[in-house]
Amino acid sequence: MRAAVVTRFGEPDVFEVRELPDPVPGPGRLAIDVTHAAVGLIDVYVRQGLYKDRAGLPRPPYVPGLEVAGTVRALGEGVEGFRIGEPVVTLSGTGADGGYASIAVVDAAMTAGLDGAGVDPATAVAAVPNAATAYLALTEVARFTPGERLLVHGALGGLGSAFPGMARYLGASAVVGTARRASLDAARASSLPYDEVVAGEDLIEAVGERRFDVVVDPVGGRLRTDSLQVMAPMGRMLLVGNAGGDWGHTLPSNALWGGNLAVLGFAAGFYLPTHPEMVRPAAQAALKAIGQGLVDIRTEVLPLTQAAEAHRRVENGSVGGRIVLAL
Ligand SMILES: NC(=O)c1ccc[n+]([C@@H]2O[C@H](COP(=O)([O-])OP(=O)(O)OC[C@H]3O[C@@H](n4cnc5c(N)ncnc54)[C@H](OP(=O)(O)O)[C@@H]3O)[C@@H](O)[C@H]2O)c1
Structure with a gap:
């Protein structure tokens, strides 16, 4: 798979786009063919090393990205309620990473289906979480x-x-x-x-x-x-x-x-991993509000190769909405 990797803590230029082995989902996890990954300030803080001593958060080299949209590629052991090819979006759970990649492995419990929602994946990842x-x-x-x-x-x-x-x-x-x-x-x-x-x-x-x-x-x-x-x-x-x-x-x-x-x-x-039963109602409320035109967030889509530029802009506060990386 192709991924934007944070090679060390530091400035946005620490990103390198690399080919990595395709990840396989373990028990309770899903592999997603990612079409879009959202960039947030939390990704910037982790890349800067602000949380480097906090347990459960990734250390370089790592692939950032808590929130992705795409389609289900493979189900880990024990995962039910999803089908291969189903459009999905993830909400962010603690320590979640790996989103800036063509394949991401995520907690199934933190994932919501988009079938019939009428929301395109860039909008979904920008607005649903x-x-x-x-x-x-x-x-x-x-x-x-x-x-x-x-x-x-x-x-x-x-x-x-x-x-x-x-x-x-x-x-x-x-x-x-x-x-x-x-x-x-x-x-x-x-x-x-x-x-x-x-x-x-x-x-x-x-x-x-x-x-x-x-x-x-x-x-x-x-x-x-x-x-x-x-x-x-x-x-x-x-x-x-x-x-x-x-x-x-x-x-x-x-x-x-x-x-x-x-x-x-x-x-x-930190809330969702201990309250997984709230993922579905929260995602459903989000999709309804988006469907009613109430969450019309300005969204700019950049290619994965511009992950560093996306971080620069989120860091200097010049986005005015959300930046989403397209895989
Ligand atoms: N609690 C949660 O579950 C959760 C989830 C996601 C994010 N967050 C946190 O929420 C915060 C915002 O994240 P985000 O992804 O929404 O970031 P963002 O898109 O960059 O938005 C940051 C907002 O803060 C304003 N701002 C930035 N610097 C400011 C300053 N010096 N003085 C006043 N306003 C300033 C900007 O205001 P202007 O529009 O006025 O320029 C912008 O509207 C971060 O701390 C992030 O970690 C928390």
């Missing part, structure tokens, strides 16, 4: 209920952009996004179902008297602390990432009890 994450974060963690109001930071980012559609699907009464000033025009021009997108730098003034029941924060830093001031009583803030890169940021804990607020964390990659 993040929309499924949004569904799980909103329903299982934030306990979102119809009529509630949502604020989403990183409104146009790969993960952030899945939330407005999923919140609408779940009956949100208002959805406001934030973006950096440089990205505001693009965010406002997108077809994502935001009522409004405001500059994160001006959050408090821009939202005025409006208050939010759920805040979704994949960005962190000052925006995270500012958000406490625009939450409704009994509001929940969902911490889902740290795209702003301020890894040492802390929150003023007294603001929580004083304001009747909750701060919750969610990482799909």
Whole structure:
């Protein structure tokens, strides 16, 4: 098979496209003929070596890629419920890798069928994993209920952009996004179902008297602390990432009890392996929301040979949607 290999931790130029032996699925695993693999910030962090001491994550040389779409090539022992040739997409489980390759071996439990969904594979891999994450974060963690109001930071980012559609699907009464000033025009021009997108730098003034029941924060830093001031009583803030890169940021804990607020964390990659029964309902909700046109994420497709360029662009925050590699 052909694969883009991270040869050592470091800059995007560590990628090499190589021929490797075809992998064979072990028990509980599936081999997929990959047509498309999504590139996310998590792939960048792992390549940089940020998680090099964390158990279960790959070390060079390795093939990155947590999320793939393609067709089932072979079933490992004990795998049921899939047929050879069936179109599928994977959600991301801990330690999942191997996606930037013409054949990927994945956990069958983390895989969802696309038969009859009417979603092409590039769209599926760009949108289903993040929309499924949004569904799980909103329903299982934030306990979102119809009529509630949502604020989403990183409104146009790969993960952030899945939330407005999923919140609408779940009956949100208002959805406001934030973006950096440089990205505001693009965010406002997108077809994502935001009522409004405001500059994160001006959050408090821009939202005025409006208050939010759920805040979704994949960005962190000052925006995270500012958000406490625009939450409704009994509001929940969902911490889902740290795209702003301020890894040492802390929150003023007294603001929580004083304001009747909750701060919750969610990482799909660590949740799904222990809750495999949630893969199917989350994928189904994602496909329904996508089918209703609610998760129309801007997707750019690059060839596998441009894996380094894809990483460069995700790393410098210039994507405004998702980059997907075509095999
Ligand atoms: N919890 C989970 O299960 C899960 C799943 C997937 C990803 N993640 C995490 O979520 C985060 C985002 O991942 P992604 O793949 O969506 O990345 P992405 O597509 O690159 O999006 C990042 C977003 O963050 C914003 N941003 C970047 N740097 C910023 C800064 N310095 N200040 C303010 N905003 C900034 C960008 O904003 P603008 O549009 O305003 O320029 C962009 O919208 C990462 O930390 C990733 O690890 C978590």
